[in-house]
Amino acid sequence: MYKLNNRVRDYAWGSKTLIADYLGRRPSGAPEAEMWMGAHPGAPSVALLNRGHARLDELIDADPEGLLGPDSRAAFGNALPFLMKVLAAESPLSLQVHPTREQAATGFAAEEALRVPKDAPTRNYKDPNHKPEMILALTDFEALCGFRSATEAKEIVDTLVTFFQETGADVPRLLPHLSSTLARPDEPTAIQQAFAGLIRGGDEVSGTVSAVALMLASSIPEGPHAAAMKTALMLNEAYPGDPGVLISLLLNRVSLRPGEAVYLPAGNIHAYLHGLGIEVMASSDNVLRGGLTTKHIDVDELLRTVVFTPLPVPRLATTSPAKGHLIWQPPFDEFQLQRIELEPGTRHPELPAGVPVIVLVASGSGVVEARRQTLELGKGDTAFLGAKENPVTLRAGAKEPLVAFVATIGIHEPVPH
Structure with a gap:
């Protein structure tokens, strides 16, 4: 057994204090988003030896039977199958989804055959593995997770339309169109078409986001959908004009108290908004982004990966x-x-x-x-x-x-x- 030194990832959305305070050490002064504990080659932990140190992934490569054991090797091969993180979100992460194992293997092989560099900004698949995950809240933790029903999403959009009308402002053309799309009889298809229209929407979507944000900045309509609208306004402050602001209205808004957890299977589109948590996942770094980001979005691959069926929030009991x-x-x-x-x-x-x-x-x-x-x-x-x-x-x-x-x-x- 080995004591570990772990790398802290300084992504811009990270908190400058939460991880340091939780672990009882001095803050670095930079954003600290995730501390990785494991053997993923992107940021492997370093084991402290009697003399010197060594990367955990290299120690496992040298003795997979002794460090992983026969059960883990039989199920998952000669690599540590999980990655543990302390995650601290000061501002919202991108909307994202993770592929199935089959999608990851196929996508990785295709990009390898095309010799797409693993660090290329357009690269989708960094490895051939899927990335199911769970997050356990250590503080109050806010997230978006999976699709709400098309009926409820339509109610939110209709509330916005009414709000524009009552204030005498011009209703952006996109909102009634989005409402009618969500009213289509096949629910997964309705959600898929609404999502695709927003993620592909270009200037019209950006303009509608700006108009909605301007209205909500003056007043949030009271009622059962106020939280969704407050979330959209907050997201626009972080990502002005981003289609993810309107996409958030299609998604479940989740609030976790300390000790509560959710799990995220393949195809579940989600975004962490704020808070500190323990995250555990399959050891993969495969992420397809779907908004709330300046990074590359492969829309076609995203639409093949997202599961558009609305489901209850996947809360995880103990x-x-x-x-x-x-x-x-x-x-x-x-x-x-x-x-x-x-x-x-x-x-x-x-x-x-x-x-x-x-x-x-x-x-x-x-x-x-x-x-x-x-x-x-x-x-x-x-x-x-x-x-x-x-x-x-x-x-x-x-x-x-x-x-x-x-x-x-x-x-x-x-x-x-």
């Missing part, structure tokens, strides 16, 4: 096998997340055995104990536990409670949600 022990198991085999809380001086009898594990200490301090090795971990420290370290226990320090998050591979049946 199981609790023991006091102070919570497990979030999404319907994906690559990962699960656990939270372990221990009173001072007490011990968690056994961490997941025979599989790869990453531990993050969120508060307090403790010791990870194996047969031939111990690791002392304080607030903000992380460790990788190889499959060959079996059994492994976690013990809290004597003076204060310990809270740790544990990521490992998943089980083969989903927790009800």
